[in-house]
Amino acid sequence: MTSSILIRGGRVIDPSRNSDGIADVYVQDGKIVSVGRNIVGEDGAQIIDASGKVVAPGLIDLHVHLREPGQEDRETVASGAMAAAAGGFTAVCAMPNTDPVLDNQGAIGFVISQAQKAGKARVYPIGTVSLGQNGETLSEFGELVGAGAVAVSDDGKPVMTSHMMRTALEYARTFGIPVADHCEDMSLAEGGCMHEGIVSTRLGLKGIPSAAEEIMVARDIILAELTGGHVHLCHMSTRGSVDLIRRAKEKGLNVTAEATPHHFTLTHDACEGYNTNAKMNPPLREAADREALRQGLKDGTIDVIATDHAPHHYDAKEREFDEAPNGIIGLETAFGLTHSELVLSGLLTLPELVYRMSTLPARIFRLPGGTLAVGAPADVVILDPAVQWVVEPGGFFSKSRNTPFAGRTLTGRADLTIVRGRVVYDRRDA
Amino acid sequence: MTPRLGKDLTALETLSAEQILLILDTAEAFKEVSERPIKKVPALRGKTIVNLFFEASTRTRISFEFAEKRLSADTVNVATGGSSVSKGETLVDTARNLEAMRIDMVVIRHPASGSADFLGKRIRSNVINAGDGKHEHPTQGLLDILTLRDRFGSLSGLKVAICGDVLHSRVARSNIWGLKKLGADVAVCGPPSLMPRNVSELGVEVFTRIEDAIRWADALNVLRLQLERMTSGFIPSLREYNRVFGVTRERLERASDKLIVMHPGPMNRGVEIDSDVADGPRSVILPQVTNGVAIRMAVLYLLAGGGPDWQQQGGSE
Numbered sequence: 001m002t003s004s005i006l007i008r009g010g011r012v013i014d015p016s017r018n019s020d021g022i023a024d025v026y027v028q029d030g031k032i033v034s035v036g037r038n039i040v041g042e043d044g045a046q047i048i049d050a051s052g053k054v055v056a057p058g059l060i061d062l063h064v065h066l067r068e069p070g071q072e073d074r075e076t077v078a079s080g081a082m083a084a085a086a087g088g089f090t091a092v093c094a095m096p097n098t099d100p101v102l103d104n105q106g107a108i109g110f111v112i113s114q115a116q117k118a119g120k121a122r123v124y125p126i127g128t129v130s131l132g133q134n135g136e137t138l139s140e141f142g143e144l145v146g147a148g149a150v151a152v153s154d155d156g157k158p159v160m161t162s163h164m165m166r167t168a169l170e171y172a173r174t175f176g177i178p179v180a181d182h183c184e185d186m187s188l189a190e191g192g193c194m195h196e197g198i199v200s201t202r203l204g205l206k207g208i209p210s211a212a213e214e215i216m217v218a219r220d221i222i223l224a225e226l227t228g229g230h231v232h233l234c235h236m237s238t239r240g241s242v243d244l245i246r247r248a249k250e251k252g253l254n255v256t257a258e259a260t261p262h263h264f265t266l267t268h269d270a271c272e273g274y275n276t277n278a279k280m281n282p283p284l285r286e287a288a289d290r291e292a293l294r295q296g297l298k299d300g301t302i303d304v305i306a307t308d309h310a311p312h313h314y315d316a317k318e319r320e321f322d323e324a325p326n327g328i329i330g331l332e333t334a335f336g337l338t339h340s341e342l343v344l345s346g347l348l349t350l351p352e353l354v355y356r357m358s359t360l361p362a363r364i365f366r367l368p369g370g371t372l373a374v375g376a377p378a379d380v381v382i383l384d385p386a387v388q389w390v391v392e393p394g395g396f397f398s399k400s401r402n403t404p405f406a407g408r409t410l411t412g413r414a415d416l417t418i419v420r421g422r423v424v425y426d427r428r429d430a
Numbered sequence: 431m432t433p434r435l436g437k438d439l440t441a442l443e444t445l446s447a448e449q450i451l452l453i454l455d456t457a458e459a460f461k462e463v464s465e466r467p468i469k470k471v472p473a474l475r476g477k478t479i480v481n482l483f484f485e486a487s488t489r490t491r492i493s494f495e496f497a498e499k500r501l502s503a504d505t506v507n508v509a510t511g512g513s514s515v516s517k518g519e520t521l522v523d524t525a526r527n528l529e530a531m532r533i534d535m536v537v538i539r540h541p542a543s544g545s546a547d548f549l550g551k552r553i554r555s556n557v558i559n560a561g562d563g564k565h566e567h568p569t570q571g572l573l574d575i576l577t578l579r580d581r582f583g584s585l586s587g588l589k590v591a592i593c594g595d596v597l598h599s600r601v602a603r604s605n606i607w608g609l610k611k612l613g614a615d616v617a618v619c620g621p622p623s624l625m626p627r628n629v630s631e632l633g634v635e636v637f638t639r640i641e642d643a644i645r646w647a648d649a650l651n652v653l654r655l656q657l658e659r660m661t662s663g664f665i666p667s668l669r670e671y672n673r674v675f676g677v678t679r680e681r682l683e684r685a686s687d688k689l690i691v692m693h694p695g696p697m698n699r700g701v702e703i704d705s706d707v708a709d710g711p712r713s714v715i716l717p718q719v720t721n722g723v724a725i726r727m728a729v730l731y732l733l734a735g736g737g738p739d740w741q742q743q744g745g746s747e
Contacts, residue, residue: 201626202443204543204565204603209627274544318522320542322563 004028005418006041010050010382014057015355016371025055027378030421035372046423050382053415056354057370058090058121058379059335060361062258063155063180063234063306065327066092066123068114069107070099075311075399077111078118080331083309083398085425087331088414090379091122091362091369092309096133097156103128103139108147120424121417122379124150124367129168129179135160138167145175150365153180155234158216160186165220169229178232178256178365183216183241184208184282193322195268195283203271205321208283210238217241221248224255232364233257235308237282239292246301256364257296258306261330261337262404264293270404276317276324277404280310297356298347304361305353307334311400329398333391335383336410343385344411350385378421385412435732438550438557441566442607450608454576456728456736457721463500464723473731474503477534481507482524483560484540489695489719490560490570494537497726503535521545522552529553535733538562543600556733564598570694571604573725575612577718578649581690586613591643592634593619593677594653594702597626597664601694605651606632619643620653620675623664640675644685651692652677655702668701678704682712690714 005027012023012035024039025032041047066080075083077094084092094111096102102111108125115123127144131137133154141152152172159165159181168179189212194200196207217233221244224231236242236257248255262280267287270278278284296302310327317324338357342348348356362370369379391408393401417425433448442450463471479498483491491507498505521540528536535556538546543563550557561567575585582588590609596602596618609616610633617635618625619642630636637643644650655671665671672678677691691703691712699705708715 196627198628198631201628201632202603204563204600206564207627274547315520319520320540320548321544322542 003421004041004045005048005421005423006039006045007048007050007055007380007382010053010055012055012372013351013354014372015351015359016057017373020351025372025380027380027418027421030378032372032374032376032378034374048382048416052386054350054383054385056381056383057358057372058381058417058419059088059357060367060369061089061092061307061309061331061334062232062304062361062365064092064094064309064331065097065311066094067098067311069110073313073399077114077123078120079397079399080309081115081118081120081123082425083329083331083396084121085417085419086397086414086430087333088335088381088383088417089121089331090381090417090419091124091367092331093124093126093150093365095153095155096126096128101128101133102126102149103131103133105143105147108144108149112148121419124148124365126151126153126180128152129154129159130164133157135164138164138171141171141175141177145177149177150367151178151180151232153182153234155180155182158182158184158186162219162223166223166227169223169227169231173227173229176366178230180232180234181216181220182234183213183220185212185215188212188215193279194271195285197268197286199268199271203274208281210240210285210289213238213282214240214244217244221245221253221255224248224253225251228254230254230256235260235263235282235306236293236296236302237263237285237289239289242292242296242301245296249301256303257301258304259293259297259302260306260308261334261341262328264290264297265337265341266290266404271321274321275404276319276321277328277402279321279324279326280308280328281326294342294347297342303356303364305334305338305357306361307331311398312402314401317402328403329396329400332396332398333403333405333410335414336389336412337405339385339412340410378418380418381414382416383412384415387411387413389413437733438546439568439729439733440546440550440557440559440562442568442571442604442611443566445611447611450572450575450611453572453725453728453732454579456732457572457576457724460727460731461724463727464720469500470502471500472502473736474498474501474734477503477734479503479505479535479537479730480528480533481505481537482539483507483509484538485510485561487539487560490539493719493722494560494726496723497730500723501727501730503730521548525549525552529555535730558729558733561600563600565600566604567600568604569722569725569729570601571608572729573718573722574605574651574692574694575608576721576725577692577714580717580721581714582648585609588614589617589646589648590614590651591617591619591637591647591649592651592653593640593643594675595624595655595659596620596629596653597624598656598659599653601653606634617643617646621665624659640677641681644681644689648686648688649690649692650677651694652703654694654696655698657698672701676702676704677707679706679710682707692718695719
């Protein structure tokens, strides 16, 4: 826990400066002080040998559920921030659908204070779009931002009425924050528990058609054009959504989008056998959707990779498929999955991965980090891109175990995570 | 080698044609027991069976209970109203408690698709699916197939049209799988708003006009239209449903002479099927019910480990 850390001999990837090469990174008093060859640190500096490893700005996840306050049996801010650090994330954005929801200054302040006490990954709360997430009365964005919220969202639910979404996008412009929308037409999706397709037909489960997402994506894009507000489209899952976003970007609209590792890795086939760990919202879709998400990540239609980390107690998933809650945890598998699925397959380069998991997320939500520029906060990750490991949820720092990837062999894992110049996770100690 | 059924019967999708034929042939032999003055054989004497019904059912529950009693099993009926389930107990806890009581078999009817499979994976007892949500109702599928075999001799090349609310029907899914495995041609017919997505990928013809299905088919299996489908907006009215999709005498006038009509019950007379069809010469609805007991006897007996010739093992009383 020295105030100086010298990371030696790693492959330093910094998309913010278009740089990629063997170098040392020197960190002092919570800031990056130099990046280059043969740096000599001051006496007493902690030396970390990163040869054979990748040194990058810490990963940033724009979409996690940390469950505190209210559902601390699933996750807390502290356990979530630790899981994030172990996954190579130096910052996460916490969705406000807690109990009570984060719709006021006090609640936002509480999450920030819990994160400070934990002292692991940074946690940026997202405030609600509407009071109580009821879709009726706009939250006090000014108060939320003043307390530290970085965006607004009613995630878990869509902003159903077009009027509310329009107002939110307009009003958010005052504060320069994005409105993150969970796109789902509830009248089409109601009662659905997986993708509507051949697998739902065979299993006899009520499906959620792709159209339920695409209708809201289209609406949000139209409203972004109307208002000039920044709409951030959460966890995109369909090929139709990718097409809509691509066209919106061609028009130069203020639209950004994220995709999760599970949506670009799995399909609805994972629900076979009524596997409740493959139940999430939006649901896992078809092979053509998965491919469209991958192409979207390659060409930039989809800006960032976010986990939608959604912890649930094991009891809650140990039940009938249509009764089980939606969501899976993702912080501790995100890098391994993205590296294995997108980089080793040749779709993305490692610098492109870092761009979509660190540099661009920081820019989109206007967060510190995502860069190793001199003077930037020392939020750094050392990644081992070669290590093969088997996902064993029992060893996770998250309080929950709900993942469909248990037993899967991944290539690539975070070795060491530095936040504000301090080592918050070191696999050698784990 | 004689095929076996495995531990549970949760679906026809996962059975082989040989396993289905084994059940049909075993049921054939059991039919005779129900025609005796003393309708009882000792095949399952000493076995304990729980009929666990989380959904209202008269016909299926009674049919299973008769099958169990005619095989001399000891049975307990649990219906949701009288169990701890209504106190919020989870299915997995219910399962563990049943296991702790050392029962041999569970017959489960449950509103959630996959619930029979869920239970079967968690307890050592044999589990028989008596209808799980919108997934499967395998014994209904089997009794429908047995009824067709009784009438037509062979299923191969037989054209069976399943008509009505296929979207919400476990009977439809079990029939589709079972019939196709035995070589029948299967069609589904109904309003597209009551058809599951991508249903043709199950290998079935799809008709949207009942007249086309009648012209095509050797047998119609007319599904019950749940009355709440109207209030939830899938169809405009029962009256219109009968006018457009009802199996009526007029529509059957031009059908081939051999066409038969089945219905899994309970019927909505005057909605999906008219009374003069249900009670008319083409109807095999009551033989279906009779076959239901024989099918369930066969399934219980085979899952309990019985061989193909039950009379040599159990003898008769």
